[in-house]
Amino acid sequence: MYKLLIIDDEPQILEGMKRILDWKQYGFSRIDTCESTEAAMSMVVDVQPDVAIFDVCIGKNLGYEAIYRLNELQIPTKYVIMSGYSEFTYAQEAIRCGVKDYLLKPVDRTKLQRVIEKIIVEDLHGTIGHARNESLNKDPVLGVSYDSLSKLLNRILLMIKTEYTQNITLKSIAERFQMNSTYLGQLFLKESEMKFSEYLMAYRMLLAQERIQASDEKISSIALSVGYNNLNYFYMHFHSYFGKSPSDLRGKG
Template identity: 25%
Template sequence: MYKIVLIDDENIVRRGIRDLVQWQELGLEMVGDAEDGEKGLELIRNVSPDIILLDINMPKMDGLTMSKIVRETYPNMKIVLITGYDEFSYVREALRLGVEDYILKPITKAEMEVLLKKLIHKLNEEKLNQSEKLKMQKAISVSNTLLRQECIENIIFNDLEEGLIKRKCEIAQLPLNRVCYGIALLDYDMTIKGEQKKSKELTNFAISNVLGEMVETEGKGIILELEGKNALLYLGQERDEDTYYRYIATLKQAITRILGITVTVGVGGLVPVIGEIGVSYKQAREALLNRFFLGTNRIITKEASLSFLGMNNKNQWLEWEQRLVGAINNKVLFGEILKEIVVRMEKSGMSQEECQNIWNILVSRLLKKFVQLDETIISIFPDTLNTMSEIQEKKTIKAISEWVMTVYDKCQAYIEEQATPNKQYMQNIMRFIEEKYHMPDLSVTMICQEIHLSPSYFSTVFKKETGCTFIQYITQYRLEKAKELLQYSVLKTYEIAEQVGYIDPQYFSTLFKKQFKLTPSQYKKLKGRGEDEKRA
């Protein structure tokens, strides 16, 4: 229902117009009237009408002066002038000012209803156009977000050439002129409401909203999702790590204050160009994995990740670490290496503290490997597993090795237990990719909504089963499909690019050449000649 006000200095005219029309039947509400221009402006400020019925000739402020003020202050309000025949010369000036229409005194019911219906129709059209405009703006915003997400993922997970990175960033409107860039991964330590699946998704969504409102309005970064984690691409105006860490601390504190939960942040180092953010991401991911050992509700930098391991007897523990981690899938060999470590350590002459430090390093590395295989494995341990405390409780080196074997068995049992449902998930994921790979906006989020998985669990399962990220896999899959079309179809290169999910043919050609050392046209010509020779 639209609001309407009446401004006329004659009381009899105001009363007559109020009684002339059944306002509600037309979808209107008469929300007030005024006897002069000054009171009329005050009324308009108070009730914000959609339509103003305004007399031209009034004391204190005439209708023309008032129309000019209203048009400048409230350009969307519709003004209709009420005028007599002897005032008609003013109408042209009023129309020039943007007045919607006019009506001559004496006013009949039929004339008024026709005029009002016309205004209502126009207001409805504007409302519809505004709605469509908002939908379009939202669609453009979503499209820009997807472009940025895809561009950043490609920079991190694919080895792109400098020229292609620049072109992709320009299309996605990513700034190339910042002094430095960095990646930080922010992950909740507990969900907003328990541990149900929907609570995890709600928590991630809430964190993303808080970060989005703070970061992007300030222009200091871009919020996105990387392998199921909320991520910040930091856009630095100066290469100062203290400023970088303070800003991340501010974001962390805001999440706790607004949502009432704690988060742990893995922070990668600053890099000078956007093309090197893959380095920062790897450091951030490694740092976040160390939450398992260092504890929750903290900011973990790459320096902190390295420092907690210690350096005593470095060559010795490096050798044992490599052998133990390398035998993670062979229980017999793993046990034999443990026994060998016990024997060599007992004969080494190391102090008790040195032995404990080395065992702590070995267990930490072993657990980190299991976490890399399946991040959900942390659910079988306490929130903060204090490996050193566990080790220090053991009275002998042999007792420590037996505890390590127990931890190994527990992790392996969990991995095996997860294998069956993971295979079912992968079947559904692969089926969806086969059906939808041609869609340019195919994303982890879209697949997760279809098969009812959280993005973080999807990323864990997918990488474990395929050995690569989703972006790497879908790129390879699309390019293989493109090879088939180049060899066996008559489609042009840009048509094939569209068929396999690439809007930008040049980007498709660049990826194709990088993968197969030939442009699509060269590949088509080469394979076409081969097919002709076979037929001959």
């Protein structure tokens, strides 16, 4: 029913944004991504997405400048800006060009959910009753509501969901929080009842499972897309988690 366009010059952010919400539950049947403002402007003109989410800085260009130019064409797309910067100037310019909201990275799932629901109801005149089912607000690995988890754990889970393709570690996250990695690991384990490494592996495995069952993409490509550079390591983890090989899961061996 709806079309979505996400623009960011970092591929891992694009992948994370495609998975941060269950877009199909909200009626988005088409999701496109772009890594430059030039490509984004052409896509908006050609496809006319219902919603476009722009990063504020795309290479040397600014997302809101592209939105200004698109507004001149009177295309009815609704825009949201996301940014790693909380600078007032950026937010001010975003408001001036009529964006629906300005979200800071890492994008908070609940805030994005509220923005999208508001756009669907107020601007697209749709309904969201079916989208508010319980599973949308549950973590796929832990099986519990995000609302029941601490703010710290939610932030860590968001980082994993947007950076799982990279070499993300407990140590690298602890450095960003300026915390001791051992202490942070203990907090993670106490609240989630899983080690950080176990959660990261489980999340990657669930994504791999989804892609294996939904496509004929090569297993090596899928392994790389979920953060495994070593294919043997991927097979070992996969068999350990599911008790079968990727080809068995796909029903081809």
